[in-house]
Amino acid sequence: MYVLYIDLSFGKSDKVIIRENEIDVKDVSSVDALNFQGDKEAYKRAIFFDLEHYIYKKPICIGVFGCCYYDYDTNKIKVTQYMIENKKDVREIILLSKKYLEKMYRSEEKDYIITFSGNNDYTVINYLFKKYNIDFDIDVHFDKIDLQKEYEKENKTCIGLKNLEKQFNIIRQDENMISGQNLAKTFSRIIKDDDYINRMPENKKNKILLYNEQDVVSLFHIYVNWFKSIHSNI
Template sequence: MIERHTNLSICSVSQEDSLVVDGKSDLFKNAVFFDLEHYIYKKPICIGVFGCCYLNNKNDKLEVTQYMIENKKDAHDIVFMAKKYFKRAFEEHNKRYIVTFSGNNDFTVIGYLFKQNNIEFDFNQYFRNIDIQKEYEKERKICIGLKALEKEFNIIRDTEVISGSNLAKTFSKIIKDDTYIDRMPYEKKDKILLYNQQDVVSLFDIFIHWNSIMKKDTII
């Protein structure tokens, strides 16, 4: 298993710019920002990369945690590590919200794999989900993809976009061949992890700058 922990410095956050939910503008302090890269073939096969981040309110660092599978055994272990992460976020770090982008798919995948591995964990007992795509749709009455929304928020990716089909092919090879990961160039592994990291960090950036973009006068 590749396990990566990254602490990122952030600019000062203005609550006036943050997305308001239930009349609260500071929910980013108590939220986990969550995204999976996964492999589905008729049914969920595995989580390829688990990615989450949250704001450490003591030092104002964004703490990113990622797990990436290296073989078939890791595909089993990663779901247990995911549960442990969420429980620790709730119990030790007082996180009460999960922020996703079109999160139903990720919740379906992880829920299926939890059940397959006899893991009892009900997200609704611990967290409330805030789906950025749905919040955008409520505001603008149209649907949008994450990359298009990043453009609207002037977020420039450090890495190129990787298609879901290419990621699925990679995870399929990892599952079927325990030595494949050893033949994979370091640059490719790093590219996948950086891509996932950008996804979760973008969710945080969009959340805290929501009003600065969404509340602009859109009348031309």
């Protein structure tokens, strides 16, 4: 059983909320990890990626950019998140996202990007990269692994992330705290009302960041325990 309990202290830049966190993990090995194209240690060279975003006919903004990676030297998951505060942050969060992805590729030597049903997230971030003339191509820098697609290959059926977490005995902190629909409404208000973020309760900001962080941390636990959990249920 993996309980996703996460400290929610975070700081703020001049333009966007920036939060970084380190989470200790135990007994990580490649024995039960997903075997992706013959590579059972891809998780060591991977980032785990999830966006919260707002779309109205076309992508409007990234509300939260969330990524983590496994530092095998320290045996920690290192999480980075960016969250907008108003519409002026829309381009800034895209720039920060590009810088993060470049750093992961060049400095941390990561060459895989792992998602769960990530096509929508890729569509949003690529659209916004192009809209704001930001030169970065995810496909050039990373090989993509979609855990939903990998599950479908082995089980011949589709599954949602929350149901997959149950299969892996992953328990979320405050499991029923927020929904994707409520997130979209929140980011819509942030974009339309510059002062909305200042009226938003701190607890709500915390819940949004927790929701996103648990998504990316969950992907890591699913990936490294893939064989043990998936094949025991086939």
